[in-house]
Amino acid sequence: MAKTPRRCRIGTSGFHYAHWREIYYPRDVPPKEWLARYARDFDTVELNNTFYRLPPPTSFNLWRTQSPPGFEFALKFSRYGSHVMRLKQPDTVIGRFLERATRLGTRLGPILVQLPPNWNANWDRLEEFLDVAPAEQRWAVEFRDARWLRGEVYATLRSRGAALCIHDKIADHPREITTSWVYMRFHGGPADGNYTLDQLEKAAAEIQSYLKSGLDVYAYFNNDWHGYALRNAQTLKRLLGQARNVKKTAVG
Numbered sequence: 001m002a003k004t005p006r007r008c009r010i011g012t013s014g015f016h017y018a019h020w021r022e023i024y025y026p027r028d029v030p031p032k033e034w035l036a037r038y039a040r041d042f043d044t045v046e047l048n049n050t051f052y053r054l055p056p057p058t059s060f061n062l063w064r065t066q067s068p069p070g071f072e073f074a075l076k077f078s079r080y081g082s083h084v085m086r087l088k089q090p091d092t093v094i095g096r097f098l099e100r101a102t103r104l105g106t107r108l109g110p111i112l113v114q115l116p117p118n119w120n121a122n123w124d125r126l127e128e129f130l131d132v133a134p135a136e137q138r139w140a141v142e143f144r145d146a147r148w149l150r151g152e153v154y155a156t157l158r159s160r161g162a163a164l165c166i167h168d169k170i171a172d173h174p175r176e177i178t179t180s181w182v183y184m185r186f187h188g189g190p191a192d193g194n195y196t197l198d199q200l201e202k203a204a205a206e207i208q209s210y211l212k213s214g215l216d217v218y219a220y221f222n223n224d225w226h227g228y229a230l231r232n233a234q235t236l237k238r239l240l241g242q243a244r245n246v247k248k249t250a251v252g
Contacts, residue, residue, distance in 0.1 A: 060103035071110030140183035
C-alpha cells in the first residue's frame with residue numbers, strides 16, 4: 001500500500017524586514033501587524049534572531065498570540081550553544097533555549113542547529129548534544145563544513161531522529177534522509193540571489209518525491225534582499241499546488 005502523502009510547509013527565514021515594506025507589507029500596516037499579514041500567505045517562518053540573541057519571554061508570547069492556529073515557527077538554535085560552546089554543556093544551553101522556545105506551545109516547529117564553518121567533524125560531541133535534546137521536539141542540523149557530511153554523522157542523526165538540513169551553501173550537498181521529515185534551506189540563487197524558475201521547478205520535483213515517500217517537508221528561503229525570498233517561496237508554493245487566494249502584492 002502506498003504511503004499517505006505528508007505535509008509540506010514553505011516559508012521565509014524571518015518576516016520582520018524594513019525593506020519588505022511596500023514590496024510586501026502595505027505602508028498602512030504597522031510593523032506590529034506584519035506577522036499576522038505574513039501568516040495570511042504562509043503557514044511557517046524560520047526565525048533567525050533566536051540565533052544571534054535569545055529574545056525575551058514576552059517576544060515568544062507575542063509570536064504565539066499574533067499567529068493563527070496551525071502556524072509553525074522554526075527556530076534557529078542559539079549561536080552561543082552552537083558556535084561559542086560548540087555543543088558542549090548541552091544540558092545548560094538546550095535548557096535555557098527551550099525555556100523560551102516552548103512558550104510558543106503548539107506553534108513550535110523544528111529547531112535548527114547550524115554548526116560553524118571550519119570545524120572538523122566531532123560526532124562524539126554531536127551525539128552528546130542530541131542525547132540531551134528532547135525527542136518531543138524536531139531537531140535539524142545544518143553543517144557548513146563538508147567534512148561533517150559522512151556516514152558516521154548520518155548514523156548519529158538517524159539514531160537520534162534528527163534531520164540533516166539540506167542546503168545550497170555547500171555545492172552538491174548530499175540528499176541523505178535521516179528521519180521521517182526533511183528540512184531544506186535556500187540561501188540564494190546565482191542571479192543576484194534570486195532563484196530561476198528552472199531551479200524552483202527542480203526543487204518542487206524534489207519535494208514532491210519526499211512527500212510521495214511519506215516524509216514531511218519544511219523549506220525556507222533565506223534570500224531576503226529585494227524580497228526574493230517572498231517571491232521564490234510563493235512560486236514554489238504555486239508549483240506544489242499550495243497557492244492561496246490572497247490579495248496580490250508587489251512580489252506575488
